[in-house]
Amino acid sequence: MxxxxxxxxxxxxxxxxxxxxxxxxxxxxxxxxxxxxxxxxxxxxxxxxxxxxxxxxxxxxxxxxxxxxxxxxxxxxxxxxxxxxxxxxxxxxxxxxxxxxxxxxxxxxxxxxxxxxxxxxxxxxxxxxxxxxxxxxxxxxxxxxxxxxxxxxxxxxxxxxxxxxxxxxxxxxxxxxxxxxxxxxxxxxxxxxxxxxxxxxxxxxxxxxxxxxxxxxxxxxxxxxxxxxxxxxxxxxxxxxxxxxxxxxxxxxxxxxxxxxxxxxxxxxxxxxxxxxxxxxKLYDKNQAIGTPEVWKGTQAQIKIGFTKDLYVTLPKGSAARIKPQLDRKDPLVAPIAANTQIGTMKMMIDGKSVAEFPVMALETVNQASIFGRAWDSIRLWMK
Known part of the structure; x- marks a missing residue:
């Protein structure tokens, strides 16, 4: 019960x-x-x-x-x-x-x-x-x-x-x-x-x-x-x-x-x-870019990330002003990455405690780079 x-x-x-x-x-x-x-x-x-x-x-x-x-x-x-x-x-x-x-x-x-x-x-x-x-x-x-x-x-x-x-x-x-x-x-x-x-x-x-x-x-x-x-x-x-x-x-x-x-x-x-x-x-609009993290081995250097729907959260009255978003991301982000792929989680924190979690999605597709671009990024990742 x-x-x-x-x-x-x-x-x-x-x-x-x-x-x-x-x-x-x-x-x-x-x-x-x-x-x-x-x-x-x-x-x-x-x-x-x-x-x-x-x-x-x-x-x-x-x-x-x-x-x-x-x-x-x-x-x-x-x-x-x-x-x-x-x-x-x-x-x-x-x-x-x-x-x-x-x-x-x-x-x-x-x-x-x-x-x-x-x-x-x-x-x-x-x-x-x-x-x-x-x-x-x-x-x-x-x-x-x-x-x-x-x-x-x-x-x-x-x-x-x-x-x-x-x-x-x-x-x-x-x-x-x-x-x-x-x-x-x-x-x-x-x-x-x-x-x-x-x-x-x-x-x-x-x-x-x-x-x-x-x-x-x-x-x-x-x-x-x-x-x-x-x-x-x-x-x-x-x-x-x-x-x-x-x-x-x-x-x-x-x-x-x-x-x-x-x-x-x-x-x-x-x-x-x-x-x-x-x-x-309402926390975020549909397809609003909440960040543009770096992408490795891709045809572009960055990718837009966010949510595929308007994002709302229900909270006890008076607590909304204390909410703080915390993004936990899967790094490094390596191409190819298809649109609508989950690449992380957004935690909504109040007073240090998570009150809600939402999947953060890729808002666009990043294709794989050429063999030379992939090789160069492999070296950069090794040196990072």
């Missing part, structure tokens, strides 16, 4: 494999089995408890379902106004579960199915969308797990598109936060359209969004609730608030709360704590 009471940097994508801790700052007590708070701007987990605990994701599964539908829309495999027939499998899905109440006699649009999936948490909508994308729920689950693998998520497996109980349907707070981050980052317009909608009416039945935070906090603009007897009450929430001259987004994941009210209350507590106690600062 390890609680991370510090900023733990979980770098992936261009920052794969680096992990450090910042100054300790006590996290709030959260009434849930597992929870996590992620800053999407810096890509840092601010705090968590039991983030790798395997849990039943319940209707949080539908975030991955929506993600795959959004991919299909982006790739022109589906269209929002496309009408699909409702299968008996979709209509008959667990009668005691959440539904949008689609009818086998009435075709329904992809647009309405997405509202039914996201706002009404309809399991029937999940099956209908899965069939539209892949032909069947089983085939869709294969696509879900391919996406899990592509995202590098080690603690997740999906058995169906809706999250109804199955031994093969499981995830973790950390993995769910990453799926949510991918959806928000890659499909911002779809996220804005569907996840902030407070109610939806279909088949003359109006149902409210189960995410209470949409009414309690105007900065919360999504995301998804989930509940089964085994999972308890779960909520992934996302909020965006001002940060200096820009904006900052946090994603909270609260799993295994005891009631709908508690999951909303604890999620809001976690979001408020993160926004009030931490700042996210």
């Amino acid at each position: 390890k609680k991370l009471l510090a900023v733990a940097l979980l770098c992936f994508s261009a920052l794969t494999g680096q992990s450090t801790q910042a100054q300790s700052l006590p996290a709030p007590t959260i009434a849930a089995k597992s929870w996590l708070l992620l800053d999407t701007t810096s890509n840092q987990v601010i705090a968590s408890e039991n983030p790798e605990m395997r849990i039943e994701p319940a209707s949080l599964t539908k975030i991955m379902t929506a993600y795959l539908v959004f991919e299909a829309l982006r790739d022109k495999k589906l269209a929002m106004d496309q009408m699909v027939n409702v299968s008996m499998a979709a209509w008959k899905v667990d009668s005691d579960s959440s539904k949008m109440f689609i009818d086998p006699k009435v075709p329904v649009s992809i647009n309405d199915l997405l509202y039914g999936l996201i706002v009404q948490s309809g399991n029937d909508a999940a099956v209908a969308l899965a069939e539209a994308v892949a032909g069947s729920s089983d085939a869709f689950a294969v696509l879900m797990n391919r996406e899990v693998e592509r995202m590098g998520l080690k603690g997740t497996h999906f058995a169906n598109p809706h999250g109804l109980p199955s031994p093969q349907n499981y995830s973790t707070a950390n993995d769910l936060s990453r799926i949510a981050q991918h959806l928000i980052t890659e499909f911002p317009e779809y996220y804005k359209t569907f996840y902030s909608t407070k109610s939806f009416t279909y088949n003359k039945i109006s149902q409210p969004n189960r995410n209470r935070l949409l009414w309690l906090d105007p900065t919360v603009d999504g995301m998804k609730t989930g509940h089964t007897e085994a999972a308890g009450f779960c909520l992934i929430s996302s909020a965006k608030r001002p940060n200096g001259s820009g904006e900052r987004r946090l994603i909270s994941v609260v799993l295994g709360a005891t009631s709908d009210q508690v999951r909303a209350q604890e999620s809001l507590k976690l979001l408020n704590w993160g926004f009030l106690n931490f700042d996210t600062i």
